[in-house]
Amino acid sequence: MEKEIKAPEEVEDYLRKVKELALHEELTQVNSAPWADGKVNKTRKYMAETGIDKKVILNVVRQLEVVNYSSTKRDRNPRFPGEYVWEFGITKNLIDQEEDLYIKLKVRKIHDEYLLVMAFHPEQPYRPEEKLIFPYST
Numbered sequence: 001m002e003k004e005i006k007a008p009e010e011v012e013d014y015l016r017k018v019k020e021l022a023l024h025e026e027l028t029q030v031n032s033a034p035w036a037d038g039k040v041n042k043t044r045k046y047m048a049e050t051g052i053d054k055k056v057i058l059n060v061v062r063q064l065e066v067v068n069y070s071s072t073k074r075d076r077n078p079r080f081p082g083e084y085v086w087e088f089g090i091t092k093n094l095i096d097q098e099e100d101l102y103i104k105l106k107v108r109k110i111h112d113e114y115l116l117v118m119a120f121h122p123e124q125p126y127r128p129e130e131k132l133i134f135p136y137s138t
Helices: 008-022 042-050 054-061
Strands: 028-030 069-074 084-093 098-109 113-122
Touching (some): 008 054, 008 098, 008 113, 042 113, 054 098
């Protein structure tokens, strides 16, 4: 999946929409359902291990800024052609230590727009090239 870097103004616009949606819990969903095929849903696992809930996740999402932006990619799920996911990273102390968090977001429109938090867990790249890079950090 090829990464694309959006212009800072596009990221700012996207985050404005994300933050507005994140103010309304009923307009948000955290992907914490069990995965099929024996794969581990890292978000679900992180929530269970730390005891954080949707409110904590949305609070962190509302703190994201352009400097936390990493990249945008096409959704690799064939059921969602033409949709994009946005990747962010932020360092937070949510429980007892600072962690570099990986956050993947998507704004979807079915009837109304809603925010889907697709991933929220410590950054765990499998390969060095998967480590988040922040094009607008100072």
